[in-house]
Each structure stands twice: as structure tokens, then as C-alpha cells.
Amino acid sequence: MVEDGELKAxxxxxxxxxxxxxxxxxxxxxxxxxxxxxxxxxxxAKVYTAAQRQLPLNARAxxxxxxRNHLINTAKRAKIVSFDLVADLEASFPxxxxxxxxxxxxxxxxxxxxxxxxxxxPTRCRQVMTLxxxxxxxxxxxxxxxxxxxxxxxQQVVHGLRALTNYMMGGQGRIRRSPSKTxxxxxxxxx
Amino acid sequence: MSARNAIExxxxxxxxxxxxxxxxxxxxxLDAWLNAAAEHKTAFWRLEYSWEKAGRLSALRGPDTxxxxxxxxxxxxxxxxxxxxxxxxxxxxxxLAVLTSTALLWPRPAHYATDTGExxxxxxxxxxxxxxxxxxxxxxxxxxxxxxxxxxxxxxxFDVAHDASRxxxxxxxxxTVRVLGTRFSVRREGEKVQVLVAEGRVRLSGPKxxxxxxxVLLVRGDxxxxxxxxxxxxxxSDQRVDDQLAWRRGLLVFDQITLSDAAAxxxxxxxxxxxxxxxxxxxxxxxxxxEATNVEAFVRLLQSAYGLEIDHDDGIVKISE
Numbered sequence: 001m002v003e004d005g006e007l008k009a010x011x012x013x014x015x016x017x018x019x020x021x022x023x024x025x026x027x028x029x030x031x032x033x034x035x036x037x038x039x040x041x042x043x044x045a046k047v048y049t050a051a052q053r054q055l056p057l058n059a060r061a062x063x064x065x066x067x068r069n070h071l072i073n074t075a076k077r078a079k080i081v082s083f084d085l086v087a088d089l090e091a092s093f094p095x096x097x098x099x100x101x102x103x104x105x106x107x108x109x110x111x112x113x114x115x116x117x118x119x120x121x122p123t124r125c126r127q128v129m130t131l132x133x134x135x136x137x138x139x140x141x142x143x144x145x146x147x148x149x150x151x152x153x154x155q156q157v158v159h160g161l162r163a164l165t166n167y168m169m170g171g172q173g174r175i176r177r178s179p180s181k182t183x184x185x186x187x188x189x190x191x
Numbered sequence: 192m193s194a195r196n197a198i199e200x201x202x203x204x205x206x207x208x209x210x211x212x213x214x215x216x217x218x219x220x221l222d223a224w225l226n227a228a229a230e231h232k233t234a235f236w237r238l239e240y241s242w243e244k245a246g247r248l249s250a251l252r253g254p255d256t257x258x259x260x261x262x263x264x265x266x267x268x269x270x271x272x273x274x275x276x277x278x279x280x281x282x283x284x285x286x287l288a289v290l291t292s293t294a295l296l297w298p299r300p301a302h303y304a305t306d307t308g309e310x311x312x313x314x315x316x317x318x319x320x321x322x323x324x325x326x327x328x329x330x331x332x333x334x335x336x337x338x339x340x341x342x343x344x345x346x347x348x349f350d351v352a353h354d355a356s357r358x359x360x361x362x363x364x365x366x367t368v369r370v371l372g373t374r375f376s377v378r379r380e381g382e383k384v385q386v387l388v389a390e391g392r393v394r395l396s397g398p399k400x401x402x403x404x405x406x407v408l409l410v411r412g413d414x415x416x417x418x419x420x421x422x423x424x425x426x427x428s429d430q431r432v433d434d435q436l437a438w439r440r441g442l443l444v445f446d447q448i449t450l451s452d453a454a455a456x457x458x459x460x461x462x463x464x465x466x467x468x469x470x471x472x473x474x475x476x477x478x479x480x481x482e483a484t485n486v487e488a489f490v491r492l493l494q495s496a497y498g499l500e501i502d503h504d505d506g507i508v509k510i511s512e
Binding site: 109111118168 | 193194195196198199200203204206207208210211228229230232233234236237238240241242244245246247248312314316317318319350352353354372374433439440441442480
């Protein structure tokens, strides 16, 4: 059993940097754009569970093989994708597994990406994120400074963090907001 | 909201609260939640990964960051109480050093090109990204006061990082597209130019001489086709915008277009060329989504679903009734 700390370091070092390539791979092989983020989350969970037993030697090959198998299984279960597509998917090894498609970002590229991601956020959300994360104020201090409630700051940071993550990992930086204003953490943590 | 969305939102809440310090009881709740499912843990880690990266910006922030963030609320506010002045100066110097070295690294236009059927993602130094479609040639030059790109041939999708001080200009022959930060695609075939706006607004300028010299402002869903001195402008639905950009996922999405148009699209992506022999066959309407480089699958479908005659002849596939 691999220890959680080691597993987390492995995800940070080997898996998450491949997210842009993984997302492109899913998108290319899946008709419905709305499923992409869900499929990606499933794939991460499968990789986590498998890596708990033993860390794979080649993270890239392991990630994309897991992705391909998951897409095939999901397509077969859903029975909505043409058989042709599944057959093509089975025949081809993920092209994205070749290093060419995703360029490793340098530290400076990454910083620029963060900056660009912040600039994409709606004005209020950007203010809150900048104060909280870049200027290092606490949630309470941000709330006092902008004269808004702590829960508003939390909501803005939650949204900002998700949108920023999406953008930094190669997405469009857009997140569907939940319709309810109730913090999900509250309801979830009851159980 | 999907289960995935709910998990991600919960993970984000916990992460934000953890940053402010959790009580022992809250920490126990968080641990329980994390251990409840592999999805929870990986979603949490993923957000933590970018949260850490965002934190690194604080090491680089120039005096402007805060001013920008505060500009629309309390212009005179200063949050730098208790921070020595030299620290601000040092941060500014560091930021300047980064900018300067960037400029030195990008003095000449960089060239990018794709072959038939190839796609390529290019990360520009200003944070913008460009996706090149099949048979495309692009040059780009980023400097501290301007951002310029030249589409010499083919099709490209631009995701331009916002920078009000440096407009981003794409040159296509004697036409130019100018933006501050937005997403759009451009396609060029000889003198024919097409611009499709996926988000935000862009300004398309025609040849300096000629009747179309006045720039056209395009917004989301607008398609402009320029040929010679004229520009044809039309609006399209979000769905059609997505369909037109399906090549970014390696797909061609046809909405009841003629077989001859569909064949022309496939021919852009493949060495194998489709040729429709008779006018009745050419007028057949085709709908659906197809892998751009899998011309064989498309041909199989024509054969089995439409009952068309297929004749392979040395890299050319002849289609007839």
C-alpha cells in the first residue's frame, strides 16, 4: 500500500501536469463535450485506486491506458456511441501519450498562465482572489476590507479557484455555478 | 449539477476553509470526506495543486497588482501596512526582470506549421494559446508593447490572454483582426478569409484601399467572410459555432451539408482525396460528426448507409451512385 503523502506528491509531479493532454484526448474521442470533466474525474479516481497498490513506473502511459479503457467501458455501457468509434478507440494507442502534444510549461509560463487566468475572472471574483491568494489576506480580512460578508468571500474564492484551476490546466476557465447558494461543504459534511 | 460538479465544489470549500485554519473537529470532518471516495481525494488534490501555483504569484507581484485589484472599489486604500517599502521595490524589480528577459527571448517572429491532418497547440509567451488546424502556417511575434501574428495559410483558433495595453493583431494578407483578449478562429484560403468569433469581440479591418476599408466589429457568433474588397457578415447559433470549431477535437461536424462540401472538408485533412463523380451524388445531404483523419470510416458509411459506389484509385476515392 503506497502512502497517501507519496501518492499525492506523485499526482502533483507526474499526473496533473498532463491534464491538458488528457483533456484533449478525452475530447477527441468523446462526442459529448459536457461529459469531459466528469470522465476526467472518474479517470483520476481510477488512477488513484490503482496507484495505491503500487506506483506505476510510467505515469503517462498508465494515465492514458486508464483513460482509454474507461472511455471504452463507458461507451459500451451507454450504448449511444457508434460501434465504429469504439473499434477505432480500441485499435489506436492514445496518440496523446507521445510527448509531442503537450509542451511542458516552464515555471515562468505557469506564472503567466495564473496571471492570465486571474484576469479572465469576473471583476469582483478577481479582486477577492487577488486579495486572498496573492496579497495573502485571510477570508475575514478580505470581507472586512471589501465590506462584504465572509460567506460571499468564500463563494467567490470557491468559484475563482475552480475557474482558475480549469484555465491553468488547459481549459477555458469557465465553471458552471451551482444553482443553490448553500455551501456544499456544509450539507456534505453532515453525512 | 453533476455529481462531479458537486464534489469539486465541496473540495473547493474545504480547501478555502483550510487556508484560514480548521478546528480539530472540522479537520476530522474533512479527513472523513477525503477518505470516503477516491474522487473526493483526487478532486481536492487537483485544486490544491493550482492553489499552490497561484500562491507563487505573491512572490512576484509588482506594486500594480493590488492597485488593479482595488481600482474599482477603494482607490486610495493601502493594504501594505507593516510591509517595508524595500520589499515592494524588490518585488517590482523582480517583475521587471522577468518582463525584460521575456522580451530578449522573443525578438523575432517564431514560425509554426502543420502538415496534412496534423493539429498543433502553441503556447505563446504572453499566455495566449493558438491551435493550428491542418495545413497551416503561422508566425507570431510578442514584444513588450505589441502582440502580432501572421496567418500565411490554413486555419487557427486563438485564445488570446487579456492585455488592454497590448492589442493582439492577426494579419491575413491585407486584412487584420485586432483584439484585446477573446477567442476566435480565422481561416485563410488564398485571398478568401473567414473569421468566427467564439467569445468577446474582434475588429476586422479590410484592405486599406477599397470600399471595405472601414473596420467591422464582430461579436460572439458572428462569422465574417472576406474576399476581394467585400466582406460578408452573418450570425450563427452557439451550436453552429461549436460545430465549426469541432476540428479542435479532431472532428468534422456536418449539419446537412452537401456531399461535395463534405468531401472538400475531408480533403483538407487527408492525403487520400475524395472525388464525387456525378451531380446527383454531389447534392446528397450529409449530417453527423466524423473523425477528420478517418476518411475510411466516412467512405464505409457512404457505402453501407447510402449505398454509394466506391472506387479506390491510387490515393483517390471515387464516389458515385
